[in-house]
Amino acid sequence: MSLVTLIGTCHQPNGMCNSNELYNIILQINPDVIFEEIPQRKFNFIYQGETRDSLETFTIKRVLKSKPILHIPVDMDIDSISEIGLRNDYGVIYNLIREHSEEYCKLLSKFAYMADQIGFPFLNSAQGIDLSERMKALELAVLTQLKDDIALEVYKIWLDFNDMRVDTMIANIYSYASVHSFKNALFFVGAEHRKPIIDKVSNGELKNGSTIIWEFNHFKTREMTMN
Numbered sequence: 001m002s003l004v005t006l007i008g009t010c011h012q013p014n015g016m017c018n019s020n021e022l023y024n025i026i027l028q029i030n031p032d033v034i035f036e037e038i039p040q041r042k043f044n045f046i047y048q049g050e051t052r053d054s055l056e057t058f059t060i061k062r063v064l065k066s067k068p069i070l071h072i073p074v075d076m077d078i079d080s081i082s083e084i085g086l087r088n089d090y091g092v093i094y095n096l097i098r099e100h101s102e103e104y105c106k107l108l109s110k111f112a113y114m115a116d117q118i119g120f121p122f123l124n125s126a127q128g129i130d131l132s133e134r135m136k137a138l139e140l141a142v143l144t145q146l147k148d149d150i151a152l153e154v155y156k157i158w159l160d161f162n163d164m165r166v167d168t169m170i171a172n173i174y175s176y177a178s179v180h181s182f183k184n185a186l187f188f189v190g191a192e193h194r195k196p197i198i199d200k201v202s203n204g205e206l207k208n209g210s211t212i213i214w215e216f217n218h219f220k221t222r223e224m225t226m227n
Helices: 019-029 040-047 055-064 080-100 102-118 126-146 149-179 191-202 218-226
Strands: 002-009 033-039 070-075 184-190 212-215
Touching: 002 019, 002 149, 002 191, 002 218, 019 055, 019 184, 033 040, 033 055, 033 149, 040 055, 040 070, 070 149, 080 102, 080 126, 080 149, 102 126, 126 149, 126 191, 149 184, 149 191, 149 212, 184 191
Parallel strands: 002 184, 002 212, 033 070, 033 184
Antiparallel strands: none
C-alpha cells in the first residue's frame, strides 16, 4: 500500500502561507516522493534556475539542500503559447466578474484574509472548500446574468482545461505508483483543485486497480493525533 497526502497550497507567499510553514509540512510528512503541479516541459527549467519559482518549488529546493527526495512533475503538458492564451483569456473574465460583483470581491478578500491569518490549515479545510465553491458559483451566475456568450464560452473552456489537468495529475500519480514502490508521498496542488481531486478519487475515477490510500485531511488528522 502507498499513502498519498494531498496538500492544497497557494503558488505565492501570503502571510501564514509561506515557505517556512510549507517546509515544516514536508518535514512532518517525511515523504519518499513529492508529486508536483508542474508539467514535464517546465520541470527542468525550474530546477535549473531558468524560470521563476513558485512557493512550492522554492520550498522543495530548500528541502533538497539537506535531504534528497524524489519529486515528480504530474501536471498536463500543454504548449506555452496555448497556456498563456488560456490564462490571459481567463484573466479578462476574472476581471469582468470582479467589476460586476461586489459579493465576489468580498469573498475573494475573505479567502485571502483567512489564508493570510490561518495558513495551510485553512486552505485544506471544509471552510476553504466552501468559500471556493461559493466563488465558483458566483462566477457562473455573474457571467450568465451578463448574457455574454463569448465570456461564457471562454469560461467553459477554462473549466474544461482545469478538469483535464486534474484528470492528468491523478492518472500520472496512479501510473507512477503502478511501476514504482513508495510508502509515503506528498501531493502539492493549488487549493482550488482540492475538491475536484477529492471527488474524482472518492468516486474511483482513474483508479485502474491502484492500491493507493489517499489522505485528504492531514491537518485534521494531525490535530487529532496531537490531542
